[in-house]
Amino acid sequence: MTTLPIETGQKERRRPPSLGDMIVRHLVYSVGKDQAHAVTRDWCVALSLAIRDRMVDGWMTTTRRIYKSGQKRVYYLSMEFMIGRLLEDALSNMELTEEARAFFDERGLDLGEVLTSEPDPALGNGGLGRLAACFMDSMATVGVAGIGYGIRYEHGIFRQSFQDGWQLEEPEDWLVGGNAWEFERTEVVHPVNFGGYVSSDANGKPVWNPSERIMAAAFDTPIAGWKGQHVNTLRLWSARPAEVLNLSQFNQGDFVAAARQQIVAESITKVLYPGDHTPEGRELRLKQEVFFTSASLQDIVHRFLLNHENLEKLGDHVAIQLNDTHPAIAVPELVRLLEDVHGMDFRKAFDVARACLHYTNHTLLPEALERWPLELFERCLPRHMQIIRAIDDIATAEVLAAGKGIDPNVVRAIDPHYGGFVRMGNLAFIGSSHVNGVSALHTELMKKTVFKDLHTVYPDRILNQTNGITPRRWLLECNPRLSGLITETIGDGWVADLEQLKALEPYAEDAAFRERFRRVKADNKERLSVYVQEQLGVKLDPTALFDIQIKRIHEYKRQLLNILETMALYNAMKANPNGEWQPRVKIFAGKAAPSYTLAKLIIKLINDVADKINNDSALGDMLKVVFLPNYNVSSAEIIIPAADLSEQISTAGFEASGTGNMKFALNGALTIGTLDGANVEILEHVGEDNIYIFGMEAEEVAQLQSGGYQPWVRVGETPRLQDVVTQISSGFFSHGDTERFAGIVDNVLAHDYFLVAPDFDSYWSTQRWIDKDFRDQNVWQRKAVLNTANMGWFSADRTIRGYAKDIWNALP
CATH class of the missing domain: 3.40.50.2000 (Glycogen Phosphorylase B;)
Known part of the structure; x- marks a missing residue:
């Protein structure tokens, strides 16, 4: 082992092994492989154990310090x-990412592939x-x-x-x-x-x-x-x-x-x-x-x-x-x-x-x-x-x-x-x-x-x-293009003090910065498009508006409102094919509890609507719908940086906070949402011009729920929604099966506890406002920059x- 130069009278001190030495040692003695025969997963385990070794020293020091100080x-x-x-989280927090990358580059290996071979x-x-x-x-x-x-x-x-x-x-x-x-x-x-x-x-x-x-x-x-x-x-x-x-x-x-x-x-x-x-x-x-x-x-x-x-x-x-x-x-x-x-x-x-x-x-x-x-x-x-x-x-x-x-x-x-x-x-x-x-x-x-x-x-x-959310995982690591642009512009102090992002605010008026910001989003949308094609075989247009709702499937989160509006949009596009429509990609992901029958039926409806819309050749790339399977942290790290629009549309008064809303906004997505949970505070921080709020407020929801609300009457007063409900009942989206979605139709017409029908028109109108803003990328990117710049308060460190x-x- 290499030794450090020593001064007279000092005992010889040994230099700690390099990260590369530790990786190779673990590959041989912990994994039991030599470099010639190691597969990607072997390298992942060896790197993890090497990083863990580095963490253990700090772990023990921390423990001793806590005991000593009381x-x-x-x-x-x-x-x-x-x-x-x-692994990526540990590399980043220990500031060893570049050292690890250099080690794998020397061997012709891709650090990214090593990182993604770790199970979630x-x-x-x-x-x-x-x-x-x-x-x-x-x-x-x-x-x-x-x-x-x-x-x-x-x-x-x-x-x-x-x-x-x-x-x-x-x-x-x-x-x-x-x-x-x-x-x-x-x-x-x-x-x-x-x-x-x-x-x-x-x-x-x-x-x-x-x-x-x-x-x-x-x-x-x-x-x-x-x-x-x-x-x-x-x-x-x-x-x-x-x-x-x-x-x-x-x-x-x-x-x-x-x-x-x-x-x-x-x-x-x-x-x-x-x-x-x-x-x-x-x-x-x-x-x-x-x-x-x-x-x-x-x-x-x-x-x-x-x-x-x-x-x-x-x-x-x-x-x-x-x-x-x-x-x-x-x-x-x-x-x-x-x-x-x-x-x-x-x-x-x-x-x-x-x-x-x-x-x-x-x-x-x-x-x-x-x-x-x-x-x-x-x-x-x-x-x-x-x-x-x-x-x-x-x-x-x-x-x-x-x-x-x-x-x-x-x-x-x-x-x-x-x-x-x-x-x-x-x-x-x-x-x-x-x-x-x-x-x-x-x-x-x-x-x-x-x-x-x-x-x-x-x-x-x-x-x-x-x-709050951790800026290390949800910006520095998951969106390296954007975090690199931010660091180049205002320095890296924001990683430990997210409120330093406020320094980005003046750059919202800088056309050159807005263009660089837009290119970062475009690259992330390309990456997500590749991921969707690998997962589902559906080809997306990365220049379309990426409209994303990823969260647990539940009635109060209102994935149903989202897909009903999507069906109404499809109908409008078909009725007026030469209209000035903004191309959209609707992306859903999330799991329904195994015994939650209606939530699972909503997933089936979304997938059936996707099948209908995606195979309509006359529509082309004007509208696509995808439901990505097995949503987890790893897929979120690909999806969130690519979002243009973040769907936070729960019935007002039912979402405690939300943290997905914070992750999306931090990564430059604009929010469409109700005044619910932390949306209220996001509105206060980003400004009402930079978020799209629709629908009833919590007090109105409570009054309607307790006042003899008749959902079938409201559906009848909402023509676009009535047309969609009629189509579902007729089997239009289910190959003629009129009974498949009877539970959803009954829910909308007879129960509607989470008030899809009363909020439908407001949601539709707000989405069309969004179409208009997105077509003017100067307007949109200015709003997006201001979202990122004003999300510093939502750091979990502050919480x-x-x-x-x-x-x-x-x-x-």
Whole structure:
């Protein structure tokens, strides 16, 4: 090994190996290949392990620094971590991209191909999981001592494909080739119990006698912040049986029974969001939430006791953030650990738990707040049921003490109606110090809708922390052409301080800069066009307006409104083929939950409409529709930089925040949207001339929904929409099958809870306004530049600093 020159009297110091040396060493000794026989995936693993080695030094330094300083720890509990491929992120944050590129260039290899050979971890489904991943990046960048806790799903969310336009769900296999980033912690295993009964000891203390035990095994992934100066941990739990094999049954030839415990245990971490339309599926979902939450809390308490003795001070050193209601079981579980395991009295245990716990709400849909049937809950968690009843007694006393005239039954976690339910949103609210919304509008609506009574009793508990995105992943890495132009123009300080993008504002008036900005978008659209042709065989015109809606398929997100307007546009183009139409490409992507029948029917409708339109030779390239399968982080990184128009068209009052809207605008796409979620704040930052707002506002939506709205009447008053609904009913878009989309027709005419019909004309008119603006590229590119320039406030770094200051009290 090469040595550094040494001065007299100094011991010889050895130069650390180069990144190239480390890659080659791992290729040989970790992968077991020589350079002549290595395939792309081998190089990917070797590079990942080499980068991981570099991260480990900073990881250990960070850990020692945190322990030495006594910095407050933040633990982020989330059912999803949609982290995407980690290699490019790590290279970028560690500032090793160019060194890696030079190494592969010397060998005639393409770094891009090496990066894309990494599997995309299937650990999330949408905004909830991607937000958690952005927060992990930003906590490390800002310097918060953070650990993320979640589940190491073996198959994660399903892989989506289409058969004759219908969604098919297949298991993901992202772990088949191993995971180069994780460290298995064989010494860290925590028991998670279910079932059984509760008895009392000689002193009358409750004793839980569980009938089932699952072991949670830890796998750690280092998460480096920008420049690698701070490295945090993502700890994921994998389920293991308490007894690996019943050897007696096996030797008697009953092989299936012998392995039963292993099968039951491992099912908990097989799949993200198993179908809950069966009793077995509902029980599995509950057990998943209990499994990772209990293991995480046991781990947190264990870490605390390594350096502290008095658990009554837990809240001084620990902040636990519950990402949505999935980990809400943390409230009774932390009380149980403090009371039953560590001997604290109940009231003190609850006060300590409340001091530690904080809850982020992500939805105003009551059904999405989760509630579990009492029978199921008590059967699986009898001790927790006792604790929740005691917590409800505390809540009742606090309601009465507030003197606001609120019925305690409305506030309590246990809803006695319809056989009884445990309301997890109420439980999380009662048991937390802070409850935050994720956009200004969402936070105010929380106070008036789903948590109105709780807010009346606890008026200081709700506060806002508007979501953000990491600029490293969602501009620097996914859009190198644009990030390069920005850095050339204003320097690279924006990567760690996104608000420096404000310096781009004057360049919106610079014709030469606008042209360079336009060429970047054109290149990205060419790349997406190639990707679409590879995936679907559909040829796109990159000069057309790329109009994109990519997100989870749900009625409130209104992919249905988008495709109905697309059908009306097709009709208008056919009726007036010589009209001054702006060529458009409509791009959809997103997954529907396996048991969500209407959402899956909407996917089928979009695919059938695409088949009709794309094969109409008379239309040519004037209008194309594509639905890209298996939407994930990796595909988003190709799609978002290519967007001209970002569809954020949820029914006003239903989208908590959105983060896709931020990613698109940051990359120079203009937004068409309702005044919903973070669209409100994007409007404030980019200016009303640089965003396209349509439709009813949240108060109007609430009034219409509660005032005897008759959707068939509104459809009849909207000729373009009526024509489209008639076509769907007649089988025009389904090869004459008049029954295929009867569920959609019935939804539009008889239900329309998410108000597609009332917003249709406004949406249509706004789209035609967009056509006009896009035809004048000077107008359009000026708006696009101003969107990028004014999105700095939406950095997740800003969001994390807000949490650290206002909620966690954990600023570094």
